[in-house]
Amino acid sequence: MKLNDIQSRVNPTFFKEHQNKLYKSLEDKHTTIEEMDDGDPLTTKMILNMGPQHPATHGVLRLVLQLDGESIEKTKLDIGYLHRGVEKIAENKTYQEFMPYTDRMDYLSPYSNNVALCTAVEKIASVEVPERAHYIRMIGAELARISSHLLWLGTMVMDAGAVSFFIWTFKEREKIYDIMDRIAGHRFTVSHARIGGVANDLTDEATGSIKEFVESFPNELKDYHKLLDRNRIFFERNEAVGVLKTEDALEWGATGPVLRATGYGLDIRKLSPYARYDNVEFDIPTRLEGDNLARYYVRMEEMNESIRIIKQCLDKIPNGPIRADNAKQAYPSKDEVYYSMEGMIHDFMMTDTGICPPEGAEAYHAVESPKGELGYYIQSDGTGHPWRLKIKAPSFSNLQVLENILDGEMVADTVVIIGGMDPVLGEADK
Amino acid sequence: MSLELSEPLQKTVDSLSENFSESLIKVYQSSGDTFIQIEADSLLEVTRHLKDKLHYVYLSDIFGIDRYTSEERFEVVYNLLSLKDRARVFLKVRCEEENPELESVVSIWKSAGWNEREVYDMFGVHFRNHPDLRRIFLPEDFEYFPLRKEFPLLGIPGSIELPSTTPESE
Numbered sequence: 140m141k142l143n144d145i146q147s148r149v150n151p152t153f154f155k156e157h158q159n160k161l162y163k164s165l166e167d168k169h170t171t172i173e174e175m176d177d178g179d180p181l182t183t184k185m186i187l188n189m190g191p192q193h194p195a196t197h198g199v200l201r202l203v204l205q206l207d208g209e210s211i212e213k214t215k216l217d218i219g220y221l222h223r224g225v226e227k228i229a230e231n232k233t234y235q236e237f238m239p240y241t242d243r244m245d246y247l248s249p250y251s252n253n254v255a256l257c258t259a260v261e262k263i264a265s266v267e268v269p270e271r272a273h274y275i276r277m278i279g280a281e282l283a284r285i286s287s288h289l290l291w292l293g294t295m296v297m298d299a300g301a302v303s304f305f306i307w308t309f310k311e312r313e314k315i316y317d318i319m320d321r322i323a324g325h326r327f328t329v330s331h332a333r334i335g336g337v338a339n340d341l342t343d344e345a346t347g348s349i350k351e352f353v354e355s356f357p358n359e360l361k362d363y364h365k366l367l368d369r370n371r372i373f374f375e376r377n378e379a380v381g382v383l384k385t386e387d388a389l390e391w392g393a394t395g396p397v398l399r400a401t402g403y404g405l406d407i408r409k410l411s412p413y414a415r416y417d418n419v420e421f422d423i424p425t426r427l428e429g430d431n432l433a434r435y436y437v438r439m440e441e442m443n444e445s446i447r448i449i450k451q452c453l454d455k456i457p458n459g460p461i462r463a464d465n466a467k468q469a470y471p472s473k474d475e476v477y478y479s480m481e482g483m484i485h486d487f488m489m490t491d492t493g494i495c496p497p498e499g500a501e502a503y504h505a506v507e508s509p510k511g512e513l514g515y516y517i518q519s520d521g522t523g524h525p526w527r528l529k530i531k532a533p534s535f536s537n538l539q540v541l542e543n544i545l546d547g548e549m550v551a552d553t554v555v556i557i558g559g560m561d562p563v564l565g566e567a568d569k
Numbered sequence: 570m571s572l573e574l575s576e577p578l579q580k581t582v583d584s585l586s587e588n589f590s591e592s593l594i595k596v597y598q599s600s601g602d603t604f605i606q607i608e609a610d611s612l613l614e615v616t617r618h619l620k621d622k623l624h625y626v627y628l629s630d631i632f633g634i635d636r637y638t639s640e641e642r643f644e645v646v647y648n649l650l651s652l653k654d655r656a657r658v659f660l661k662v663r664c665e666e667e668n669p670e671l672e673s674v675v676s677i678w679k680s681a682g683w684n685e686r687e688v689y690d691m692f693g694v695h696f697r698n699h700p701d702l703r704r705i706f707l708p709e710d711f712e713y714f715p716l717r718k719e720f721p722l723l724g725i726p727g728s729i730e731l732p733s734t735t736p737e738s739e
Contacts, residue, residue, distance in 0.1 A: 154730065157708035164701050219706035226691075227715055231722050263600050389627055389652070392680025403652075405627075410655055502600035503648065503659065505629075516648070518634060531630040531648065539683040568706060 162186070165203050165215040184212070187550070191220045195298050195554035198564030200538070202557075206550055214545040216538055221568040229528040233493030234260045235334055235470075237528070242328035244530065245566040247290050248283035250276075250319070251508040253332035258413050259515035260334050263502035264494050266468045272336035273414045274456040278349065279322060279331060280414075280506070281445040281452075285356070286315040287509035287561075288438045292363065295435070295558035299376040304366070311359055314352055321345035334494055335469025336462030346453070353449050360442060367435075377431040381544050381556035384429060391543060392536045395511025396441065397560060399425045400433035407507040419451040431559035438561075468494055493523040510534050510561060534567040572596065577654030578603050581623050589615055604646075606661040613672050616647070616660070620677055624653040628674075631684035633692040637718045642666040643694055647674070664694060673699040691716035 151158035165186075185206050191199040199220035205212045225244065229237045234256070241256045242249035254276050261268060293308035316326040322345045323331035323338065331338050341349075367373050383393065388401040398405055404423040408416040424440035426433035463469040466485040475482030496502075498521030505514035511533030520526040541560050548556060574582060582596050585605065592611035597604055607615050619625040630648040641663040649658050664671055673696035674681045685696045686705040693714035696702055703709060711729055713720055 153732065154708040154710050156710045157704075160703050160709045164703060167701070219704075219708075222706040224715060227720075227722060265600075390679045392628055392678070405652065411657075500599050501602065501604065503602050503657070512629065514630065514648070516630075516632065516646070527634045529630070529632040531632075535683065535687075536680065539680060543679075 161203060161215060161217055165205060165213060168213045168215065189553065191217075196557060197294065197562060199568075200557070200562065200564055202545070202553070204545070204550065204553070209550055211545055211548050211550055211553070214542055216542045218535075218538060218564065219568055221564045223569070225569050226528055226530065229525055231524060233490075233523045234525065235489070235493055238330050238332070239328065242330055243565055244532070244569070245287075245508060245510060245513070245534070245563045246328070247563055248280075248287040248509045249327070249329050250279040250283035250331065251287075251506060251513065253330060254280050254414070255504070255506040255508065255513045255515055257332045257334050258506060259502060259504040259517055260494065260496070262504045263500050263517050263519060264334075264468065264496040266335045266463055266465075266494070268336055268463060269460045270415070270457050271340075271459045272461045274452045275322075275337050275341055275461065276332055277414050277416065277419070278341075278449050278452050278456075279319075279329070279337075281448050282315055282318060282349070282352075284445050284509045285442050286312050288442050289315075291438060291509075291558070291561040292435075295555070295561070296367070296373065298554040298558040299373055301373070304363075307359075307363070311356065314348075318345065318348050318352060321348055333462060333470060335465070336460070340461045341456075349449065350453060353446050353453070357443070357446060360439065364439065374432065376552075376555055377435060377559070379428075380431045380552050381548060381559055382428070382430045383540065383544055387543075388429070388540065391540045393511075393540045394533045394536050395507070395509070396434055396437045397537050397540060398511070399423065400437045401429035402427040405512075407505050407512050411505070413504070413506055415452075415455075416448075418455065419448050421448050431555060434559045434561075495519075495521060495523050497521065505531065508533060510563065510566070511537065513566075530566075530569060532566040532569065534562040534564070535569075538562050538567050572598055572603075574598075574603065575656065577651060577656040578658065580654075581605075581619070581625075581651075581656065581658060584623060585615065585618070588618060602657070602659060604659045604661055606663070609662040609664055609671055612662050613674070613677070616674050616677050619649060619658075619660070624651045625649040625658065627652055628678035628680050628684075629657075631674075631681060631688055633688040633694055633716065635692060635716060635718050636663075640665070643669045643692055645671060645688055645694060669694040670697060671695070672697050673702075675699055690714070693717070 187204045187206055190196040190201040201217040203215045225240050228240060238253055238256055241252035244252050289308040289312045293305040296304040319329050320326045323329040383401050385401045385403050388398050402425055404425045406423045409423060421444045424437050426436050470489050471482045471485045476486045496519035501518045503514055503516045505512045513533055514531035516529040517525050518527040537560050586593055589611055592608040594606040627650040629650050632646055634644040636642055636644055644661055644663050647660040649660060673685055685699055688694050689702055690704040690706055691714060713728060
């Protein structure tokens with residue numbers, strides 16, 4: 140049976156033109172389709188729409204799969220169901236006002252997003268950040284990385300069939316949420332970084348709970364390894380599934396753990412160190428296989444490295460101010476605001492106009508978020524609002540890879556491969 | 570303005586000015602990043618040279634900018650990373666407001682596919698010879714390009730079909 144008339148069969152009722160073009164583009168992808176035998180039900184071709192409302196797509200991802208029996212012939216992804224236009228919003232807000240929106244981009248690691256925005260603004264406006272703030276940011280960003288990888292681990296293993304594991308990793312995530320609550324006053328959308336520093340200093344309570352966590356977490360990690368590393372079901376679901384070669388990964392723009400699992404150790408923390416990543420020792424875990432299992436190992440080892448980084452940060456963190464002491468660049472401290480007239484005026488100015496980078500300046504700054512290279516390009520027109528703010532979202536790049544590696548896989552492996560890619564749609568859809 | 574280029578970036582700029590002297594418009598730096606503006610006609614040759622000869626194998630991102638000027642209104646920026654030299658360069662081309670059109674670089678970097686679709690979706694810049702130029706975030710039925718400066722922040726009422734909320738109206 141030949142499937143060259145998808146359009147006449149699907150008959151969409153909503154966003155007609157969009158659906159038609161999507162099916163047309165699926166039809167046009169690799170145009171070498173031969174005729175198949177009728178009769179045998181396993182060789183029947185069909186179109187399967189998966190998502191956007193599907194628990195295993197980690198948000199609102201929609202996949203249109205053309206199946207030949209049980210194997211996927213070709214795939215098209217449809218994204219944009221969570222498009223909020225944050226880049227347009229950014230053009231109408233001050234830099235600091237935009238920060239809560241970044242929390243909601245990659246909502247699994249809000250701290251990394253805050254740091255990414257701040258470092259980009261600090262680069263374009265040449266703001267000096269105090270030493271202590273750099274270390275606080277690194278601790279926050281690495282905790283966010285562990286939290287994000289824990290969510291990935293729980294859901295990916297759940298996608299592969301083990302539900303109880305999810306509860307284990309969430310137990311640890313809960314601890315990180317409590318730490319975030321102590322650091323920033325919020326559990327989820329932290330918005331703790333500020334342009335020129337951070338909002339508030341680490342309290343003794345927060346430091347204590349971080350220390351407790353870095354002591355106890357490696358044991359938990361060992362338990363996870365014990366449960367999964369020799370687990371035959373887990374292995375067979377993941378080994379040689381969703382294989383990506385190094386050349387293809389670079390060609391398709393894969394980033395983060397997905398790229399490192401193919402053998403290429405690209406990490407922004409080493410490529411162009413920001414904050415104080417050049418003062419701490421850590422390795423970039425890589426694997427050569429490029430399959431889902433390799434991605435599992437890379438992320439597990441990354442969590443170990445994060446713990447290493449946090450421990451070193453706790454040792455090295457100096458005392459001192461946590462925000463730049465320049466009223467034109469950063470918010471004054473609350474003491475100043477409450478007890479001096481100038482402090483009050485400066486606070487108003489920062490809220491009303493905010494920081495103004497020089498006219499015509501442009502800057503791009505990337506950080507290594509848990510998902511990969513997260514970059515902010517800012518072009519300024521001299522006012523407190525950016526003329527253009529572009530976010531290079533790692534999930535977006537990785538989803539494009541997903542569209543290409545799904546071809547030829549089995550339909551039952553789709554959810555595991557999506558889980559291994561670890562996309563966050565809030566970020567990919569902007 | 571004098572440039573402070575690192576060694577690999579100096580090599581890149583030298584090689585480009587040697588081979589494409591007439592299509593190179595300007596090279597400038599801002600906040601430590603290096604931007605190279607070229608003529609849109611020679612985009613394919615320059616990008617191919619950058620990838621094959623100068624090791625810019627990794628295309629990080631492509632994005633558009635609405636300059637909101639009467640001439641050469643739209644600007645498309647290619648964020649390129651040389652993995653061998655650890656250098657990042659931004660290549661810029663401009664196009665006119667009427668029928669903005671550029672050559673697609675999908676034949677050079679496959680990852681350009683979705684990025685170019687995003688530029689098309691947000692700014693309406695067309696890419697010649699793109700294998701699958703559809704909107705990426707918004708539905709095809711949407712007629713506007715939201716990141717253009719004249720598009721209102723609150724959107725245009727009625728521009729997008731909303732699902733019916735009454736069950737019997739099927």
